[in-house]
Amino acid sequence: MKTSTPPITRRLLAIAAISALLIACGSVPALAATPRDTLVVAFAFDDIITMDPAEAFEISAGEIMGNTYDRLVRFEVNDPSKLSGDIAKSWTVSADGRIYSFELKAGLKFASGNPLTAEDVAFSLQRAVILDKTPAFILTQFGFTKDNVKDKIKQTGPLTLTIETDKSFAPSFVLNCLTANIAAIVDKKLVLSKEQNNDLGYAWLKTNYAGSGPLKIREWRANEIVALERNDAYGGGKSKLARVIYRHVKEAATQRLLLEKGDVDIARNLTPQDLAAVSSNKDIKTTGTxxxxxxxxxxxxxxxxxxxxxxxxxxxxxxxxxxxxxxxxxxxxxxxxxxxxxxxxxxxxxxxxxxxxxxxxxxxxxxxxxxxxxxxxxxxxxxxxxxxxxxxxxxxxxxxxxxxxxxxxxxxxxxxxxxxxxxxxxxxxxxxxxxxxxxxxxxxxxxxxxxxxxxxxxxxxxxxxxxxxxxxxxxxxxxxxxxxxxxxxxxxxxxxxxxxxxxxxxxxxxVAAFRSGVEGLKIGPTSDTTYMFMVSKR
Amino acid sequence: MSTGGRGDVRLLRASNALGRFLVVILLTYLGLLAVTFFIGRVIPIDPVLAIVGDRAPEHVIARVREELGLNKPLWEQFYIYVSKVLQGDFGRSVLTSNPVMQDIRRTFPATLELATLGIIIGAGIGVPLGVWAAVRRGRLVDQIIRIVGLVGYSVPIFWLGLMALVVFYARLGWVGGPGRIDVVYEYTLVPVTGLLLLDTARAGEWEAFANALSHLILPASLLGYFALAYISRMTRSFMLNELAQEYVVAARAKGLSESRIIWRHALRNAMVPLVTVIALSYAGLLEGSVLTETVFSWPGLGLYITNSLQNADMNAVLGGTIIVGSIFIGLNLLSDLLYTLLDPRTRTR
Structure with a gap:
């Protein structure tokens, strides 16, 4: 394996090479090559190790989870201090500040076709606490343990549930934590049908999908591709794109070439030098948050x-x-x-x-x-x-x-x-x-x-x-x-x-750089709020 | 009786040789695994970090450490690993959540396709170039071939890869870009062998075949060029050696045509050591070129092993090592077999 050149020298060489050639050859001709209903994103996602929201805690995985799984509440991308219901229609906090009661929107379905009820919500939150993977602390800080979580998070009706915390925390704190991926809602019936050795479907969900979000996960091939598809069973506004394909492209210079050529619609990991270079290209725009x-x-x-x-x-x-x-x-x-x-x-x-x-x-x-x-x-x-x-x-x-x-x-x-x-x-x-x-x-x-x-x-x-x-x-x-x-x-x-x-x-x-035909792209303030289902292509 | 006895002796000798051979192979694998395993365990990277990340609470870290068996003594960890391998279980990669062999089945064909085309280009051009340089020793052609080889030897592949992409992909549009195939074809095809050229040809998807080939040709040419640089230089030196032999003088005195002397006599003798050179070049390409795979976003074995090593994902690293080791052992055997075909003197009577 040839690994003798140190990364910094490689980067300098790459920049020098590309600059020299671009000057010599003039600008790169554009040639849009991706289908109109498919968004292709160049993204370095070698950090992803799982597709299970109870375990996923890496930056790239966060984005996939945010697009494919619903949760009780989400914050507004344009004003992160405001919360709104995702699958929750309404919620109240008891006078002593310890009991949160949620009512869900009616008629929601998972991508599998199974109805989404309070049973699924309670199961998902309990599952995250019981599996106790890295991000579980976001929920367990409210006093949930493997032993008490079934009493503290309870279904009270087909579409209602209550969550009881051990102290009277700031409501903004509790609700903010429920926007995190760890609180994503999984399809109880589907997950339990794949259970092995009482693992609550953990081994299966690592590489599979059981959600209800606007997009669904078709496939994750580590360090190669993540393919998302429109979820036609989604309860809210449907994704305009039929498919979102993330291609793992580690090298920023390669991402830039793909973008300039039109073989990808969005490049996510450009360096400041690359960004400065593409700023003069009228077919490419940038957005940052x-x-x-x-x-x-x-x-x-x-x-x-x-x-x-x-x-x-x-x-x-x-x-x-x-x-x-x-x-x-x-x-x-x-x-x-x-x-x-x-x-x-x-x-x-x-x-x-x-x-x-x-x-x-x-x-x-x-x-x-x-x-x-x-x-x-x-x-x-x-x-x-x-x-x-x-x-x-x-x-x-x-x-x-x-x-x-x-x-x-x-x-x-x-x-x-x-x-x-x-x-x-x-x-x-x-x-x-x-x-x-x-x-x-x-x-x-x-x-x-x-x-x-x-x-x-x-x-x-x-x-x-x-x-x-x-x-x-x-x-x-x-x-x-x-x-x-x-x-x-x-x-x-x-x-x-x-x-x-x-x-x-x-x-x-x-900062993301994108082809000018891409509309509605907004990088979210957190990794799980960059919503590809809001994007469309002209 | 005497014939039968001689037959028995020969059989005994053969089985002895085979036994010795198997023992050597086994020891080679064991040594390979041991060295890789212990290096993997002494590098200052905590393998638990790759799984649980930086934010995990202490009890989660401790639990995962125990699940991985990392709290056991090193020799015991190694023993457990080897006994599992003997049962055909190579473990799971913690990074991809897949069984290691499944990952290798996915990444190795990508590298195999690239390396095979690369070595065909490298040997197909490198050998004739080397012969030509030897024949025209000291002339202009020799100098030009030397410079071509020198550039292939000394220019970083990373830089050359990007340059090639900028020219042939971005500027001229002659070839496909980074990646193995356009996204359009990504889900139209059921992988059977994992070799895209074969899979598309089998399915009769000629458009996809052309697309896969257009993606493959640039990185393969690049790898081929690097192999060519080495192969042509070695061919030249073997050929010079042969051309100075007495049998060449004798052949000339006999009045044989120069081309017959070069191609039928000298090259045939030079081929014997050359086979080893080509086999080892091929093995080198098959273990995956990390930099080429990075520049061309090629999901191959080199990247897989490197990425695993950086995360101390030892099951994946060891699985990859076994594959790479097998390739070297296999190709060495193959070149030994080819020796006997090429050189009658090495055939046992």
């Missing part, structure tokens, strides 16, 4: 130097945010110095830090390290992470901090990060569900800093001990007044900006 993903540098507090408050602050003054924003993340991100991404309740847009080497030097002197020190940083060899880290290495050097970069593969750096043996780390965090607690839970909570702690949030991974902030985060999920809840998150972000060992860098913007 800020996502719930933030990027950061973090400082392991097990390192005594990095644990000094002045050192923590000094790092925040040693990033050239403006330069990074203008070049490395142009079109694909916006500088953002808070742990809540814009779009979530209470997200702050204050960005107080800028590059200020003198200030950083003064802080380092105060911390007793006036001449700087040496540290390492673990970095994945992907862009723009690599470029940002190298820029940071340069600016930090100006204050005497000598950063040694340890490049690695994604899973490799992550394994080290989770073992807390790093100094510095550059990482990203995408909200698990559309509620501020998702990020507060990981950045601002560390209930147990022991090595064998039950939960290992980002604060734990950097050994940041924060009893006060943890208390605030715990209080915020129980605050039922939305205005007060918002204020609590704003306060936590202010504390976090000042004192945390996290240097927040930017919020990701996801």
């Amino acid at each position: 800020p996502k719930g993903t933030v990027y950061y540098f973090s400082l392991n507090q097990k390192n005594p130097t990095l644990a000094k408050p002045e050192v923590r602050e000094a790092f925040k003054w040693l990033v050239d945010y403006a330069a990074i924003g203008d070049t490395l993340i142009k079109n694909i991100g916006v500088v953002h110095q808070n742990f809540l991404p814009v779009g979530l309740l209470g997200a702050s847009t204050e960005n107080p830090y800028k590059l200020d080497v003198e200030k950083a030097k003064a802080l380092l002197a105060k911390a007793g390290v006036p001449n700087g020190f040496k540290v390492t940083i673990d970095m994945r060899t992907v862009q723009p992470v690599q470029g940002i880290t190298e820029a940071f290495q340069q600016t930090a050097k100006r204050a005497g901090i000598d950063i040694e970069i340890l490049p690695g593969d994604g899973k490799q750096t992550l394994t080290k990060y989770r073992a807390r043996t790093h100094d510095l780390y550059i990482g990203q965090w995408g909200a698990d569900y559309w509620d501020p607690h998702s990020n507060a839970d990981t950045f601002a909570r560390n209930p147990d800093n022991a090595d064998d702690a039950k939960s290992k949030p980002l604060a734990w991974r950097n050994s940041w001990v924060i009893p006060e902030l943890t208390k605030k985060a715990d209080a915020a999920v129980l605050e039922r007044d939305a205005g007060k809840r918002r204020a609590m998150y704003e306060e936590m972000q202010a504390d976090f900006r000042k004192d945390s060992p996290f240097v927040m860098l930017y919020q990701q913007t996801e």
